Amino acid sequence: ETGVTQTPRHLVMGMTNKKSLKCEQHLGHNAMYWYKQSAKKPLELMFVYSLEERVENNSVPSRFSPECPNSSHLFLHLHTLQPEDSALYLCASSHLLAYVYEQYFGPGTRLTVT
Amino acid sequence: KNQVEQSPQSLIILEGKNCTLQCNYTVSPFSNLRWYKQDTGRGPVSLTIMTFSENTKSNGRYTATLDADTKQSSLHITASQLSDSASYICVVSEGSNYQLIWGAGTKLIIKP
Numbered sequence: 001e002t003g004v005t006q007t008p009r010h011l012v013m014g015m016t017n018k019k020s021l022k023c024e025q026h027l028g029h030n031a032m033y034w035y036k037q038s039a040k041k042p043l044e045l046m047f048v049y050s051l052e053e054r055v056e057n058n059s060v061p062s063r064f065s066p067e068c069p070n071s072s073h074l075f076l077h078l079h080t081l082q083p084e085d086s087a088l089y090l091c092a093s094s095h096l097l098a099y100v101y102e103q104y105f106g107p108g109t110r111l112t113v114t
Numbered sequence: 115k116n117q118v119e120q121s122p123q124s125l126i127i128l129e130g131k132n133c134t135l136q137c138n139y140t141v142s143p144f145s146n147l148r149w150y151k152q153d154t155g156r157g158p159v160s161l162t163i164m165t166f167s168e169n170t171k172s173n174g175r176y177t178a179t180l181d182a183d184t185k186q187s188s189l190h191i192t193a194s195q196l197s198d199s200a201s202y203i204c205v206v207s208e209g210s211n212y213q214l215i216w217g218a219g220t221k222l223i224i225k226p
Contacts, residue, residue, distance in 0.1 A: 002157065042118070042216035043158075043203075056213075090157050100146065100207075103214070105157030 003027040004106035006091050012112045013081065021076040021109045023091030029104070031097040032074040034066060037088040037108070049074060050097035081113045116141040118217035120204050126223045131194055135220045137187040137204030145207040149178050149189050152201045152219070161189070161202075191222075199224045 004025045013019050025032065034046040048056035049068040063085075065077040074091055088108045094101040118139045127133050139147070146165045150158035162171045162178040164187070170179045175192045191198055201219040208215060 002159065004157070040123075040218060042218050045213060092157070102160055102163070105159070107156050110155070 002104045002106065004091060004093055004104050006089075006106035006109050008109060009107065010110045010112075012114060013078070014114055015081060015083075017081075018077070018079040020078065021089055021091075021111075023074040023076075023106055025072055025074075025091075025093040025104070025106075027093060027095075027104060029093040029095050030071050031094045031101075032068060032071070033092040033094075033103065034074065034076055035090040035092065037090055039087075043090065047076075048097065055097065078111075081111075083113050086111055086113045116206075116208055116215045118204055118206050118215050120202075120217040120220050122220060123218075124221040124223070126225060127194055129194060129196055129224050129226050133191050133194060133222065135189045135191075135202050135204075135222070137189070137217060139185050139187070139204070139206045139215070139217075141185075141206040141208050141215050143209040144182060144185075145209055147178075147180055147187050148205040148207070148214075149176070149187075150203040150205060152203060154200070158203055194224050196224050196226060198222060 007022045031050045036044045046060045047066040052068050067075040090108045091106040092103040094103045121136045148163045149161040152158040161176050164171050164180045177190045180187045201221050203219040204217040206215045
């Protein structure tokens with residue numbers, strides 16, 4: 001395992017539901033990331049946190065709301081999603097927010113919006 | 115526009131055979147290039163990271179090459195095994211930015 005865990009692994013939700021995805025890293029890293037992976041498309045960076053502060057929000061709709069209470073935990077709160085939001089959501093962490101550092105990924109949450 | 119293009123999109127080979135996956139990029143300025151392996155339903159796992167000055171790097175049966183002049187990289191897999199079935203993703207880091215430019219991946223299937 002990579003040292004990054006994500007729960008739940010699978011989630012089915014209706015468009016009016018509210019749910020949260022959880023990510024935890026056990027590597028002592030200081031930067032954490034949320035990515036969206038749709039079929040046959042490159043990974044899309046959604047949010048980046050460094051030392052618990054958000055440093056990047058790549059034009060993500062407000063129906064996605066991240067939260068980073070400490071350097072080990074990252075949440076993605078979901079509300080009033082659309083069917084096109086169905087995808088694999090990946091969490092990653094790295095030692096520091098810099099291009100030379102390895103990013104370690106969790107197994108992902110497979111989200112289906114009905 | 116910074117882009118990473120991979121070919122082929124998918125590949126099927128027999129167990130024990132070798133194969134080579136290609137990656138072309140237009141990212142500038144270039145910092146490093148990474149190859150990731152992603153098993154179905156799992157997160158990507160890093161295979162190699164190469165900087166501008168490195169031409170080749172090996173990780174077991176995986177050998178990556180980099181030609182920074184032509185902006186091309188390849189990943190060669192030797193003596194393929196069934197467990198090599200996965201998507202292989204080429205990723206380029208831009209300058210000193212923490213953002214990574216991801217390719218769409220090559221889906222490799224190894225048949226017995």
